[in-house]
Amino acid sequence: MVDITEVRAIDIHTHAEEPCGCHADDGYDDLQATMAKYFRAPWSHPPTIQETAAHFREQNIAAVIFPVDAERETGYRRYSNDEVAEIVAENSDVLIQFASIDPWKGKMGVREAKRLMRDYGVKGFKFHPTMQGFYPNDRMAYDLYQAIADEGGIALFHTGQTGVGSGMPGGNGMRLKYSNPMYMDDVAVDFPDMKIVLAHPSFPWQEEALSVAQHKPNVYIDLSGWSPKYFPDILVKYCNSILRKKVLFGSDWPMITPERWLADFEKIAIKDELRPDIIKNNAARLLGLME
Template sequence: MVDFTKVKAIDFHTHAEEPCCDHRDDGYNEFQAGMAAYFKNPAGAQGMLPTVQDTANYYRERNIAAVIFPVDAERETGFRRYSNEEVAGICAENDDILIPFASVDPHKGKAGAREVRRLVRDFGVRGFKFHPTMQGFYPNDRETAYTVLEACAEEGAITLFHTGQTGVGSGMRGGMGMRLKYSNPMYLDDVAVDFPDMPIVLAHPSFPWTEEGLAVAQHKPNVYYDMSGWSPKYFPETFIRYANSILKKKMLFGSDWPAITPDRWLADFEAAAFKDEVRPLILKENALRILGEATS
């Protein structure tokens, strides 16, 4: 298990990418190339994606713990699914640094709920990543989403939702079919009401709905914000202002590895206008709270 007294930070948003690229025929390579261009990062170029073990090694060298997950969007995108069990197994082999999350397409309904329970009980998964734009659903759609979310709540799992615009499909023909409307954070206000004891993390600054996301995080005690997907030097002024004040105990360091490396994120965070007393909250202490660990 991660010794949280020794790591210097907790990255709450890293991706497990399937370690095979050169022979795929499902559009995944084109998707990764588009992501690499959008983030100006060569990691998405063919054959250059880090494995989960590579990720563990990278974070161990930096003494940073990492929440890691695949994304189950096979139904909507056609991209072959990276096994939750395989990712969790590699996390178990590197449990000094990796914190296992998983992903289940909410369209799977009762079968998805069964998978959630099995992953938590048998594989030690701590939370679940949802990507409304990639998975094609509204988070507050009771018929589509709530069966899986009910299982997450019953198992005491953390839920992490992509919000706002996404680099996925950005600038590509038709946006690769990605519909941004699904990722408005205001839909998660309903989820927070209906599951008041389930930890909910809004991923990314929620552009162009940043103020809606900040409102939900302020209003609902069980809603947090991870700050991934953007370099801190591009954060909207209002986002930093809330992080420095009424949401200082709700903000979580997240990079969006491998699209954005923690080295880049942390360097830009150091130069951004965050208060000194807020920085340790963002980098580690808030994550400890939501993970249920005692702060040191």
């Protein structure tokens, strides 16, 4: 269990990847290599969960970690939620378990979500509408959302443009339209008791994301996927004012390291008294680690 009094920050957005070669049969390694080039990441293959834990432990930062299940749309075999949960349990001093279930799996996915929350204490689920090929307000996904809400779980959604498939022919089939954060407004209305996180500065829909997060009490924004030095002015203004309790530090590891993100965050115009909330306390409250 993470000791919230000991860590200096909580990274709400990190990715779990399998050891090198596990996806060689379906093109996933090629996708990862292209993404690494896009983000200028300093590795030839993503770090394993154990390597991730070691890095975050060295940095004294806790991390929410998850795989991404997009089997139907992409054909990429997923990293088993159970396997991820077992490795995370071995590193529970720094890692916090989220999971991912392709919403197209229907009732099978609902059963899995309930089991993961009850058996492993999974706190939330990552959705990537562009990779999974669905609009977040599609009623097809609502039984899965209901299962998450019933267990008090958190739903974290990719929003905005993505580095996934960027520069590949046809964007590797990724359709950006699915990740407009305005679709999350319906989800927030229909599941008012479920905590929802809109991941990333939502380019080119930043103002839509800010609007939904301001209007709906159950909606938060994580700041992952971009170096803070590239944040639009309006995002910084909202971080300093009406969304100061609803914005969360996230790196998007392994594409961006948490230490790089935090170093760049020090250089932007955030009020000093708000920095502890943004880098740790807001996430701690959302995750139920502090009041």
